[in-house]
Amino acid sequence: xxxxxxxxxxxxxxxxxxxxxxxxxxxxxxxxxxxxxxxxxxxxxxxxxxxxxxxxxxxxxxxxxxxxxxxxxxxxxxxxxxxxxxxxxxxxxxxxxxxxxxxxxxxxxxxxxxxxxxxxxxxxxxxxxxxxxxxxxxxxxxxxxxxxxxxxxxxxxxxxxxxxxxxxxxxxxxxxxxxxxxxxxxxxxxxxxxxxxxxxxxxxxxxxxxxxxxxxxxxxxxxxxxxxxxxxxxxxxxxxxxxxxxxxxxxxxxxxxxxxxxxxxxxxxxxxxxxxxxxxxxxxxxxxxxxxxxxxxxxxx
Amino acid sequence: xxxxxxxxxxxxxxxxxxxxxxxxxxxxxxxxxxxxxxxxxxxxxxxxxxxxxxxxxxxxxxxxxxxxxxxxxxxxxxxxxxxxxxxxxxxxxxxxxxxxxxxxxxxxxxxxxxxxxxxxxxxxxxxxxxxxxxxxxxxxxxxxxxxxxxxxxxxxxxxxxxxxxxxxxxxxxxxxxxxxxxxxxxxxxxxxxxxxxxxxxxxxxxxxxxxxxxxxxxxxxxxxxxxxxxxxxxxxxxxxxxxxxxxxxxxxxxxxxxxxxxxxxxxxxxxxxxxxxxxxxxxxxxxxxxxxxxxxxxxxxxxxxxxxxx
Numbered sequence: 001x002x003x004x005x006x007x008x009x010x011x012x013x014x015x016x017x018x019x020x021x022x023x024x025x026x027x028x029x030x031x032x033x034x035x036x037x038x039x040x041x042x043x044x045x046x047x048x049x050x051x052x053x054x055x056x057x058x059x060x061x062x063x064x065x066x067x068x069x070x071x072x073x074x075x076x077x078x079x080x081x082x083x084x085x086x087x088x089x090x091x092x093x094x095x096x097x098x099x100x101x102x103x104x105x106x107x108x109x110x111x112x113x114x115x116x117x118x119x120x121x122x123x124x125x126x127x128x129x130x131x132x133x134x135x136x137x138x139x140x141x142x143x144x145x146x147x148x149x150x151x152x153x154x155x156x157x158x159x160x161x162x163x164x165x166x167x168x169x170x171x172x173x174x175x176x177x178x179x180x181x182x183x184x185x186x187x188x189x190x191x192x193x194x195x196x197x198x199x200x201x202x203x204x205x206x207x208x209x210x211x212x213x214x215x216x217x218x219x220x221x222x223x224x225x226x227x228x229x230x231x232x233x234x235x236x237x238x239x240x241x242x243x244x245x246x247x248x249x250x251x252x253x254x255x256x257x258x259x260x261x262x263x264x265x266x267x268x269x270x271x272x273x274x275x276x277x278x279x280x281x282x283x284x285x286x287x288x289x290x291x292x293x294x295x296x297x298x299x300x301x
Numbered sequence: 302x303x304x305x306x307x308x309x310x311x312x313x314x315x316x317x318x319x320x321x322x323x324x325x326x327x328x329x330x331x332x333x334x335x336x337x338x339x340x341x342x343x344x345x346x347x348x349x350x351x352x353x354x355x356x357x358x359x360x361x362x363x364x365x366x367x368x369x370x371x372x373x374x375x376x377x378x379x380x381x382x383x384x385x386x387x388x389x390x391x392x393x394x395x396x397x398x399x400x401x402x403x404x405x406x407x408x409x410x411x412x413x414x415x416x417x418x419x420x421x422x423x424x425x426x427x428x429x430x431x432x433x434x435x436x437x438x439x440x441x442x443x444x445x446x447x448x449x450x451x452x453x454x455x456x457x458x459x460x461x462x463x464x465x466x467x468x469x470x471x472x473x474x475x476x477x478x479x480x481x482x483x484x485x486x487x488x489x490x491x492x493x494x495x496x497x498x499x500x501x502x503x504x505x506x507x508x509x510x511x512x513x514x515x516x517x518x519x520x521x522x523x524x525x526x527x528x529x530x531x532x533x534x535x536x537x538x539x540x541x542x543x544x545x546x547x548x549x550x551x552x553x554x555x556x557x558x559x560x561x562x563x564x565x566x567x568x569x570x571x572x573x574x575x576x577x578x579x580x581x582x583x584x585x586x587x588x589x590x591x592x593x594x595x596x597x598x599x600x601x602x603x604x605x606x607x608x609x610x611x
Binding site: 001002007010011014017018021022129132133134136137138139140141142143144298299300301 | 349352353354355356370372373374375376377379380381383385386387388389390391392396400401403404405406432445448
């Protein structure tokens with residue numbers, strides 16, 4: 001009798017190898033990597049223009065490579081004070097300032113677009129397997145829970161692949177455009193942010209797999225995944241604005257059960273915040289998937 | 302008698318429509334069992350209930366004398382070829398079969414040779430590394446047939462296994478099924494009664510979610526008490542033959558090209574008398590076969606009268 005974890009591992013391994021070959025996943029991964037690379041390139045272009053203008057204003061010779069002024073700016077006390085007042089939290093601002101600006105841009109892009117990547121790939125793959133009947137070849141061979149967990153694990157692994165490729169692409173462009181960049185420090189920062197992005201994405205993978213288990217149509221599942229992502233985003237914004245004392249504390253509770261509510265914790269360097277954010281996001285991912293599984297475990301496939 | 306599969310009073314509804322309405326089946330271990338019935342009779346639902354794809358509303362399902370389907374308990378022992386299910390399009394043939402085999406617990410070292418051997422059997426060895434999407438419908442169907450025999454399971458459920466196969470591959474598949482190992486039980490659901498008749502040793506007729514009859518093929522087609530003749534059209538006197546076989550029931554088709562005899566006793570003796578008479582009467586005999594065609598037995602069981610020679 002094969003243990004559950006082994007069934008899950010086999011399903012996850014197959015899911016990853018199969019998903020990588022699917023056109024939809026390949027296109028979305030290419031777009032994600034292209035998005036990260038283009039953003040970094042665009043950021044460097046803006047930096048160059050900014051530095052050129054500053055040089056012209058000051059009447060000095062412009063530097064051949066971008067980034068030098070930014071690095072100086074990043075370390076200046078007035079800028080740090082401005083960022084602290086913008087963020088509203090000294091420790092978060094300090095954490096952000098400890099990250100190289102180019103990596104920070106990468107992190108912002110990675111965090112912002114990873115839910116979109118997940119929602120465009122995961123629900124369709126899972127729902128297609130149910131709709132086409134391919135799942136009927138698997139269900140008699142392993143438990144439905146192992147299949148569900150394997151899908152979550154396989155799709156999460158796909159996100160890791162997308163993140164690794166995006167880091168490689170973004171770092172390479174930054175390296176080519178900013179010869180003076182501290183390559184090792186930026187690579188480390190980007191990898192750390194990619195890791196955090198993955199934890200954040202895990203909650204969305206769980207949500208996507210959960211939603212897909214209710215459907216047979218890939219398009220319907222994708223549309224619903226997208227809607228869910230947008231609704232969660234709107235709820236996140238509402239939580240931010242409406243949370244307060246008294247009855248408005250309900251928004252703080254709602255914030256706990258949406259991924260966006262824990263996003264800020266991942267930007268911090270403080271281990272306690274980081275750990276709590278990771279634990280919440282991982283739990284949310286599993287809970288979302290489990291809700292879908294509760295239906296899938298009894299449905300006719 | 303050891304049973305590989307037993308369904309007792311199984312019910313299943315889709316909304317207000319009853320797909321299974323107290324279905325009873327008893328499939329002896331080691332048999333090649335045919336499940337026949339009209340469209341919407343409940344054959345596919347029955348297969349799906351047995352393999353855990355569909356949850357029954359009521360009744361008892363017992364597989365291999367170890368209870369209802371459980372993917373852990375029955376992994377590797379029960380496999381299914383679902384009717385309309387498609388394999389993942391991007392997967393490669395060898396890879397997807399390897400995945401299924403590994404999942405049902407086949408030792409990794411045995412997977413490669415087993416997949417290779419099975420693909421050879423269905424003439425797909427040269428397409429082992431092809432993506433499923435590049436296969437024709439018939440080829441993909443053969444891959445799905447192969448997956449049902451991975452790991453040499455005890456009970457194999459095949460829903461319309463020959464659909465989409467060309468005549469050569471259908472014949473090959475029949476040989477493949479006939480050469481299964483002793484003790485392995487195969488349940489085949491099909492509309493093709495001729496195929497079921499040729500392959501199966503037991504059969505059940507299902508209509509409107511109920512079992513109309515189930516028996517051995519000999520029992521259902523009456524091979525032990527009916528003999529049929531296909532004749533050259535000619536005029537001959539049935540009364541004279543009836544005089545020679547007084548205890549038998551003889552029926553001739555209106556055009557005189559078919560004769561059916563319901564007999565008791567020794568088939569060889571009865572056959573000798575009838576053939577002797579037909580030769581004396583200068584009636585050309587084209588074909589002699591014992592029993593009804595399954596199609597006739599099926600139509601009779603569903604209340605459709607069948608004329609001799611039809």
